[in-house]
């Protein structure tokens with residue numbers, strides 16, 4: 001048994017290391033972080049009071065702690081407490097050893113309360129209902145103790161059911177088999193599932209079922225267990241997480257198997273509760289007696305609290321002690337009976353330990369042990385259950401995330417290697433059957449995972465193969481709901497990640513904004529929030545996303561990748577966060593994490609990321625390439641208009657300034673990149689500039705040719721090319737539009753229809769200004785390294801400058817007009833009166849216009865709108881060019897919802913306020929106003945000579 005010894009001693013050592021890392025983390029928190037901060041981190045709950053106290057299974061005292069309801073705190077602060085967590089209860093003096101009252105196990109957590117079971121057999125705990133208590137999550141050593149014990153038992157294993165199994169699992173004996181014909185319960189199993197079931201049944205010691213995402217692993221495991229029951233085998237079925245165990249309980253119960261679920265009943269799903277040990281005991285013959293004893297204990301507690309004198313209290317304590325002993329004996333008898341009757345006993349891996357209910361069973365009671373989600377468990381935790389059986393069936397997917405391990409060294413020295421993986425390394429495919437038909441993802445989503453992770457062996461079942469969101473009832477057909485793959489590329493958009501030193505917590509606010517817009521597009525197309533998952537690899541980003549989205553969409557699930565394993569959603573929006581010049585991807589470099597994130601999606605996955613950054617990682621690059629090739633790609637610029645107020649429609653300079661300033665600050669702020677990287681960047685920049693000039697030349701040629709109304713770029717243009725087109729179009733004040741889907745998507749530019757000669761003139765002036773400003777900025781960039789700027793402040797500052805310039809221009813132009821009278825200016829207010837006489841229909845409007853202030857409607861803005869005003873279609877007022885953007889003067893929401901309507905109608909976001917919103921009440925007026933504008937324009941050109949007479 002050399003192999004066993006070696007394994008046990010090494011694993012014990014690694015577990016110790018891991019345990020120390022965990023304790024160290026807790027200690028660091030306790031020493032360096034204030035209680036308030038701990039509460040913010042979700043590991044501490046402050047100032048709770050006792051709601052009630054009762055006696056649970058095994059005579060444990062269960063205390064329900066609540067926030068200070070009388071002070072209006074109706075729910076607990078958001079926290080990470082969960083059932084099974086070990087917690088310390090402290091008086092309000094602090095969270096130190098001195099003030100600790102006791103330690104317990106969380107049995108239930110709700111919004112409004114947390115239940116903690118205290119093992120107080122030694123000394124009766126009593127709580128003061130008036131006092132406040134703090135609760136702190138402690139490093140959980142129960143799990144460690146159980147794993148250590150299982151390892152020691154493994155090492156010293158001499159006789160017992162698992163002898164042969166141990167030999168096989170450590171390579172001392174080859175696995176053997178014995179095949180037999182099977183009649184399947186589930187007639188719908190696919191070939192790979194049938195093969196897996198047959199294989200599992202025929203193996204004498206070991207079978208591994210590899211179930212990639214959505215391949216019906218649970219369906220297969222359920223069939224295996226039903227077959228085992230048919231053969232008269234007793235099965236112990238475990239999984240590392242409560243969720244996975246409950247899932248199996250539910251499915252087995254549906255198939256009428258006699259199931260028994262071990263674990264704290266209070267925390268189980270309602271549908272599961274009736275299968276819990278507590279519930280079954282409650283319906284057993286012993287139930288009444290047990291209930292009576294419990295009541296007596298509770299009564300004794302109440303009595304004890306009322307007693308002031310020490311002598312009397314001691315009596316009560318003795319009484320309680322005796323009652324507890326009796327309770328335990330009776331419970332043990334009842335439990336044994338119930339356990340023996342069950343066909344399948346289910347628990348978490350650690351719940352299968354010897355000091356729980358299973359101690360009531362003889363060692364050889366179980367025949368088979370089934371471990372689901374085996375790749376997510378520490379091997380040591382598997383051994384807690386494995387020592388009880390002759391044969392084991394391990395199901396899982398080792399291409400998804402392994403168990404979380406805190407100690408880097410322990411992980412790298414092998415603690416993160418799952419039993420499943422270790423066996424596959426040892427025996428190869430001979431012990432494995434893989435499920436290959438998947439019932440979740442559209443094949444476009446699946447194909448990438450299949451190719452990169454599962455040797456291309458997956459096929460999509462015909463029922464899901466081509467399903468997309470628009471096939472769901474009530475979901476409209478728009479671009480977002482028609483494509484399974486959508487890549488929103490932020491490359492070059494300046495949406496850099498936040499500068500946080502902590503590798504585990506990265507955020508990206510720009511991506512949050514884009515995610516928000518995409519979610520809105522999906523919801524407006526009719527998708528339900530509960531069918532969408534927002535996934536981010538970083539906790540900070542998860543928090544940012546929740547802050548932004550949770551209030552409006554309480555049913556939207558926003559979680560880290562790790563929190564979503566084992567789940568699925570119709571649509572998944574994935575924010576990859578990382579965007580930096582160094583091309584650092586950090587945490588994202590774990591391929592399995594990305595695999596999990598992507599494979600949660602059934603019909604649609606949208607990935608928001610900076611492709612320039614994430615492409616530095618081979619696996620992420622394969623995802624980007626796949627999405628580019630088979631999906632739809634948009635640049636974040638198609639969204640940015642809606643996010644930040646800098647709508648560039650007429651502020652041509654801003655586009656350029658923001659994109660170049662954004663990326664340059666990002667680049668410089670990151671410190672000195674190694675020279676090679678720098679060279680590479682310069683090369684890229686140069687290539688970009690060349691490309692951009694090419695595109696610009698093309699557009700300029702188009703502009704000169706007045707016969708052409710539209711310039712269409714080929715669909716071979718990459719998203720980056722399209723971005724450049726976008727920038728050039730914005731620079732020149734042109735309309736641009738993306739059409740088509742996927743590979744056929746292409747961009748075109750055209751002249752804005754309402755463009756007047758006057759505006760062209762202005763643009764000419766501005767273009768030269770823009771060039772100068774750009775030159776200036778470029779030289780500044782080369783000279784100095786700027787601190788990181790956020791887009792908003794950059795924008796606001798620019799707005800200010802812009803306004804000053806505009807006002808200055810306007811003043812000069814007015815001077816110019818009155819001086820020379822040769823201006824090509826479009827008609828100003830002075831012409832309105834003349835115009836009015838020509839067309840009765842417009843009388844009313846014209847009067848209104850005349851009466852209306854000739855200055856910008858924006859509060860405190862004095863800029864004239866007579867010559868360069870813009871009408872806002874949402875509020876129907878005139879604004880100067882600095883304030884005409886809806887977001888700036890307060891019509892942002894209306895504009896957004898209007899833009900969204902257009903997105904859901906046409907699937908594309910446009911610059912500026914776009915077409916008039918027909919649903920608006922003053923729409924008729926706006927329509928007339930526009931008619932008036934063009935009329936005035938016509939009249940102005942007719943009256944040009946007249947002007948000179950005035």
Ligand SMILES: Nc1ncnc2c1ncn2[C@@H]1O[C@H](COP(=O)(O)OP(=O)(O)OP(=O)(O)O)[C@@H](O)[C@H]1O
Nearest residue numbers: 188189190211212213214215216217218219220439
């Ligand atoms: N043979 C089959 N025929 C039709 N549908 C199936 C089949 N097997 C599984 N499914 C469907 O696939 C989905 C996932 O199956 P199941 O719940 O067994 O897998 P899981 O274990 O939860 O998921 P995973 O495979 O990701 O672990 C379910 O909706 C199930 O109905």
Ligand SMILES: [Zn+2]
Nearest residue numbers: 872874875891
């Ligand atoms: Zn407005």
Ligand SMILES: [Zn+2]
Nearest residue numbers: 856861880883
């Ligand atoms: Zn203004």
